[in-house]
Amino acid sequence: xxxxxxxxxxxxxxxxxxxxxxxxxxxxxxxxxxxxxxxxxxxxxxxxxxxxxxxxxxxxxxxxxxxxxxxxxxxxxxxxxxxxxxxxxxxxxxxxxxxxxxxxxxxxxxxxxxxxxxxxxxxxxxxxxxxxxxxxxxxxxxxxxxxxxxxxxxxxxxxxxxxxxxxxxxxxxxxxxxxxxxxxxxxxxxxxxxxxxxxxxxxxxxxxxxxxxxxxxxxxxxxxxxxxxxxxxxxxxxxxxxxxxxxxxxxxxxxxxxxxxxxxxxxxxxxxxxxxxxxxxxxxxxxxxxxxxxxxxxxxxxxxxxxxxxxxxxxxxxxxxxxxxxxxxxxxxxxxxxxxxxxxxxxxxxxxxxxxxxxxxxxxxxxxxxxxxxxxxxxxxxxxxxxxxxxxxxxxxxxxxxxxxxxxxxxxxxxxxxxxxxxxxxxxxxxxxxxxxxxxxxxxxxxxxxxxxxxxxxxxxxxxxxxxxxxxxxxxxxxxxxxxxxxxxxxxxxxxxxxxxxxxxxxxxxxxxxxxxxxxxxxx
Numbered sequence: 176x177x178x179x180x181x182x183x184x185x186x187x188x189x190x191x192x193x194x195x196x197x198x199x200x201x202x203x204x205x206x207x208x209x210x211x212x213x214x215x216x217x218x219x220x221x222x223x224x225x226x227x228x229x230x231x232x233x234x235x236x237x238x239x240x241x242x243x244x245x246x247x248x249x250x251x252x253x254x255x256x257x258x259x260x261x262x263x264x265x266x267x268x269x270x271x272x273x274x275x276x277x278x279x280x281x282x283x284x285x286x287x288x289x290x291x292x293x294x295x296x297x298x299x300x301x302x303x304x305x306x307x308x309x310x311x312x313x314x315x316x317x318x319x320x321x322x323x324x325x326x327x328x329x330x331x332x333x334x335x336x337x338x339x340x341x342x343x344x345x346x347x348x349x350x351x352x353x354x355x356x357x358x359x360x361x362x363x364x365x366x367x368x369x370x371x372x373x374x375x376x377x378x379x380x381x382x383x384x385x386x387x388x389x390x391x392x393x394x395x396x397x398x399x400x401x402x403x404x405x406x407x408x409x410x411x412x413x414x415x416x417x418x419x420x421x422x423x424x425x426x427x428x429x430x431x432x433x434x435x436x437x438x439x440x441x442x443x444x445x446x447x448x449x450x451x452x453x454x455x456x457x458x459x460x461x462x463x464x465x466x467x468x469x470x471x472x473x474x475x476x477x478x479x480x481x482x483x484x485x486x487x488x489x490x491x492x493x494x495x496x497x498x499x500x501x502x503x504x505x506x507x508x509x510x511x512x513x514x515x516x517x518x519x520x521x522x523x524x525x526x527x528x529x530x531x532x533x534x535x536x537x538x539x540x541x542x543x544x545x546x547x548x549x550x551x552x553x554x555x556x557x558x559x560x561x562x563x564x565x566x567x568x569x570x571x572x573x574x575x576x577x578x579x580x581x582x583x584x585x586x587x588x589x590x591x592x593x594x595x596x597x598x599x600x601x602x603x604x605x606x607x608x609x610x611x612x613x614x615x616x617x618x619x620x621x622x623x624x625x626x627x628x629x630x631x632x633x634x635x636x637x638x639x640x641x642x643x644x645x646x647x648x649x650x651x652x653x654x655x656x657x658x659x660x661x662x663x664x665x666x667x668x669x670x671x672x673x674x675x676x677x678x679x680x681x682x683x684x685x686x687x688x689x690x691x692x693x694x695x696x697x698x699x
Contacts, residue, residue, distance in 0.1 A: 228482035261675030261690030328456035353378030558621025
């Protein structure tokens with residue numbers, strides 16, 4: 176009798192499983208990363224939107240209002256690497272757009288590689304600095320190289336890191352010529368991109384582009400505005416920087432859409448039963464990297480135009496592939512451009528921190544302690560790199576010098592904390608140190624990381640690129656949309672390292688090789 180009951184229960188269990196068919200594998204996964212997108216702005220400006228962009232995402236998508244990064248110092252490159260690898264800079268190696276290469280004592284881009292030439296650019300690029308596999312790589316492996324993987328972005332780092340090691344192509348806008356460019360690292364530069372550059376690239380149209388507000392000025396009331404007239408920008412007025420300005424405007428998102436449409440027209444992407452991946456990057460940051468105080472109206476209009484670009488993209492994908500065959504994931508890079516310093520009028524504590532002066536004084540202190548020599552070899556982005564060769568020649572203990580240097584630096588005005596490499600790698604765990612450790616790579620980060628007080632300005636004396644420190648949380652969304660996705664708006668925070676395993680789960684392939692997070696399995 177017991178055996179009979181067990182058999183009946185087993186049959187009923189498997190019958191129940193078979194009665195619930197698994198969602199079909201999408202023909203196309205579209206990853207849209209929107210640089211500097213903010214959930215609070217997105218929601219605050221909602222009355223300015225149409226019905227086919229953000230409102231559609233909120234109605235039809237699985238919306239996580241708060242997607243968090245698990246490391247400090249997020250920028251565009253480190254964010255996109257984290258999204259596609261499912262891990263942090265401490266493992267994937269992309270600690271930022273640029274870092275100091277102490278072997279040559281100069282900064283390098285995260286995608287620089289002199290081994291490869293550029294197409295329509297003199298930049299030599301590859302994803303060789305990315306140390307782990309990406310979800311795009313895993314798709315290529317799972318489909319035995321038959322799945323197509325392309326990435327289109329305004330920026331070189333965004334395109335290459337999203338395309339991964341095994342992609343078919345990565346295209347970004349050359350900010351000098353206005354042509355879409357690529358690298359010989361990937362397969363042959365597609366004929367249709369060359370044809371598009373020759374016939375329809377933005378350099379043929381930029382003279383006629385003028386940016387004015389979509390809505391009447393009185394509708395833009397969500398951010399404080401100091402001007403009493405609407406803005407007007409003609410990109411061609413500045414012939415030297417016209418493409419750089421275009422790339423920091425919402426017009427660049429429409430250019431991404433145009434090349435996306437060309438790609439879908441001229442390739443087999445999404446048209447067979449082998450799943451493909453298309454990675455896109457939009458821009459939602461400040462115009463020309465000004466502060467929000469300087470361009471409040473522009474920021475609101477950026478979201479209005481962004482809403483229209485998303486609506487246009489959904490329409491393009493629907494017409495070319497069919498939304499029933501596609502799964503989208505849409506998220507943000509989780510940071511924003513620096514704000515301007517608070518005026519003395521408001522009496523908010525502030526000051527200026529000069530990293531070069533700090534490094535010079537530290538070197539003098541170490542000479543006084545250990546004898547003559549250039550102990551500070553380089554400094555960059557709140558990090559100080561010590562001269563390991565000199566320290567080894569003098570038979571000194573690197574960890575001891577790091578600790579003494581940290582004790583010296585903590586005395587500087589504006590310094591909140593100093594973290595040595597040894598402390599980050601071997602020291603006690605705390606939530607704050609965990610975030611910093613996740614953004615630290617032992618072969619690319621400095622020996623000393625300086626945490627500057629909020630409100631202070633980090634002055635870069637070599638350029639005018641100063642940075643005001645703000646540690647306030649920036650809410651960023653994560654949205655899944657498309658085939659079988661169950662609509663919901665979720666307030667509980669989710670971390671971005673869940674994106675890659677979730678996409679892998681949807682595609683029924685393995686997650687990237689350094690990804691340890693679990694997939695979100697109730698989306699479809």
